[in-house]
Amino acid sequence: MSRPSTKPLLAEFETPDALVRALRLARADGHRLLDAFTPFPLEELSGALEPARNPVRPVMALAGFGAAAAMYGLQWYSAVYAYPLNSGGRPLHSWPVFTLVPFEFGVLAAAVAGFAAMLWSCGLPRLNHPVHDMPQFERASQDRFLLLVAPKDAPAPLRRRLEEAGALLVSEMHG
Amino acid sequence: MTGGAQAPRWIVPAQLSHGAISAAIADPIQKRGPGRLWFYALLATLPFVLVTLGAIGAVLTVGIGLSGVNTTVVWGFSIANYVWWIGIGNAGTLISSMLLLTRQRWRASINRFAEAMTLFAAGIAGIFPIIHLGRPLYAYWLAPYPNTMELWPQWRSALVWDFWAILSYILFSALFWFTGLLPDLATMRDRATTRAGQVIYGALALGWRNSARHWQVYETYHKTMAALAVPLVCSVHSIVGLDFAASLMPGWQESIFPPYFVVGAMYSGFAMVVVIAIFIRWGLNLQAVITPAHFDVMGKVMLFASVVMTLSYATEWFMAWYGGEPADRDVVRYFFVGDYRWLYYALIACNCVVPQALWFPFARRNLWVLAGISVVINIGMWFERILIVWNTLSHGHAMSLWRTYHTSLYDLAILFGPLGLFVLGFLVLVRILPVISMHEVRQISHDEGAAA
Incomplete structure (x- = not known):
């Protein structure tokens, strides 16, 4: 200034x-x-600007694997310790089927965390920004x-x- | 399949300019009224919506006895409808993400409404397991939460897998869809002429500025989501397949079920996308962005899925014979000569025979023929799902229990009613949000313009 x-x-x-x-x-x-x-995204621009902070993938990996591990732990705790139930003589720790729910939950957690990371690194939501006041700026989306x-x-x-x-x-x- | 050096295929050349694309997609919503036909269509869906709400209300107050199930055939329309709707629901995200990962640029014209189809269909599908529970008021017991009864969900139960699969899938699909919508909401904001339009689209766009940095992060997230979506979708419908395959019933305990269900989902989903694409193209005058080339490739995908489905049915018959288990062999015999044989022949005709017409380019290019085949496929896929339920349950291990299913009025209500709900969802959607991804179509037009 x-x-x-x-x-x-x-x-x-x-x-x-x-x-x-x-x-x-x-x-x-x-x-x-x-x-x-x-x-629309221009490929020519991807190298031209100094890279933005883009932690989307690491955040997604961390959230996804973390949530999946936590869900597996919850299943193990509830099925082995909190509420052991003999279902047809199967082992209490039935690991092959215990992988299904952690997978679904891990993908969901990765998606939600990635969305948050995307907004954070774009600085959104920010409904107003000085560039919005510039002439012809509304054409940039068209x-x-x-x-x-x-x-x-x-x-x-x-x-x-x-x-x-x-x-x-x-x-x-x-x- | 991309444009390459050939003439533009995925967009009509006269519409190549970026401004014209925005206008073609956004103006029907922002500048033109809905038109009389739209109102008639909306009115026509209302009885269906009322029937659906009435049927759900009735089954929640009276009980599951309203359905045609009995002590032998304990599953019925609810389960078949659930599998049918979740199959259609799976296809939207599957189509969109697989085509993104394989760089099929033509997806830009269909992915948005295919994803919306996913949201509506998966939402409708989610109703069925709940209304089919004997005690729907305890549906929340599926969730693990600390409770005074010190109970936990049974993690070995397919119903619990279903709960997590559908929950994750609906929320994931909503995020995937909204992410793709974000830049288009900014376009809607910038084109809005009314204060209300600017405020509502502006708030939904979250301040998106089309900045090169935004695009970079956006593309990272969108592509990663697509890479996650493919295994997620396959797992969701595989888990639906496991609802059957994890049992010990003849005709169900087959290892082919999960992949066979996934292909079935893609098959019926593509058929539904074709039907919706024909309506949207006609209703919103989008001939410039949904071209005959789109229908041609979608027809080829349906043909491929039809061949895989036929092969899956044949594998089912072969494995029953080759496995040698009398109950399994007897169920397959029952398919062809039992109580539901005519439905089974209809299934074969709808899913295996009729779609062979798609070998001929004429059938892929003529929208009337293509729409007819697509509807036939969807009917055939519903027959498939109801017969998976009925044939096995009516002809299980214990001969003394063999009975058939008796369709009730309630069954018909929950079969036809939700179709109106689905159409209502689309009618509302096309009036408020861009049903075609504007920024992706602009990119195609840029690439094709450069190539041409």
Whole structure:
């Protein structure tokens, strides 16, 4: 905020190719890419931005295996200690069938934990965000490709670069 | 199967632009009224819904005696309906996740409503085991919780496995479906013209911004869920198969039951998806995104499933003969010459013979023929489930107990009523949420546009 001239610029493009072209040009000039907003995931962008915290898979694995182990423990405790019941002479600890419920429960726990981890690493739910106030931002969920870049010093050269690359509209972001 | 260098197959070229795709899918909900036909359809489902609620109320107050079960044939319509609905319910997530993992991009046009089909069908299926309990008020005893009776569930019981399988599956499917919906809810929010639309879709979208970082995390989660969904779905219907196979009854205690049930689920589920796709395509004018190529591949999948089902039936007969157990051999003989033989022949005709028409491209491309075959498959799959129950129970080990089932009015109510409930669910859904995954269709259009 101390240097108002380096406010990030949001550029609107009509095609994903134009966005990728602008992204390469801006990066070559030494500007910092903050984010891109596209109506569908673009493969070209996956390496371009510094990776977000993405703990989804480890969290899912931990929750899934943990919940499955806990469920197995519960079955073992209830069938062997708390309520031993001789069912047709089968062993109290009937491990082959005791694997079914932990599997189902583990998958459910992994799904729920993964969903929570996904929201957490996206910073959601957050119903309002400064980018929502930008012109044309509502098109990012439909048919426009937006790029958010922080200029390295003065914004004018970056703005020129983005316009050269085919930006329909370049606007300064506030807040 | 992906576009490659060929002309676009999964989307009509005139509609390639991203904006046109959003408009085609979102506008019927946000800009156009439901239309008179929709109201008529809604009214037509109401009697079915009332019948369903009445039947459930009746069986909860009067008791299981309303059903046609007797001391020999202790299972009946409830169990057959349960297996039928959960089979349809399994297919949605199975189709969606398997096609995602195998990179079948054409799934984008069908996965959303296939997953919604899962939610409605699995929800309806969940009613049946409860209303079939002799004492439904104790259904919660299936859950392990500390109680003053110091009782615990019997973990070796197939009913307890069912409880966990259905519970996990419904909640998992709801999450999978909602995750896929999230970016589309953001589109709906951004296209909404009314304050109420912005607030409701905005709240549901949780503030989704289409950021590249969001997409990255989203894709990780969605793909991992798909990878988990495939074994989960197979386990759910295998557990349904184990309800039968874990017994000692002739005709049930077969190791082929779990996989045979899974294929049966995929079979009836694909047939149901085809029927729903035809209705949605026609009702919402989505000819541009659900193309003849979609019906062609779905027809091929049904044909494949039909061949596997036929092979499974043949294996059942062969194993009974090869195993040499007299009771097993006698049950298979009873299939063909017993009390329910005409239903059994109908089953063979519906599931094995009629779908062979799908070998011909004409049958896969003509929607009337395809819809007819799909309905026939669903009828045949219901016959299969009721006959699995009836044939074995009517012809068990003890000859002195051999009896047949006598269908009651209540049975018919719980057979036909829930169909209306299912249709009602879809009618409401198509008016409030995008039934086709907009962001995935945009991606296909991008890929096909680049290829063409």
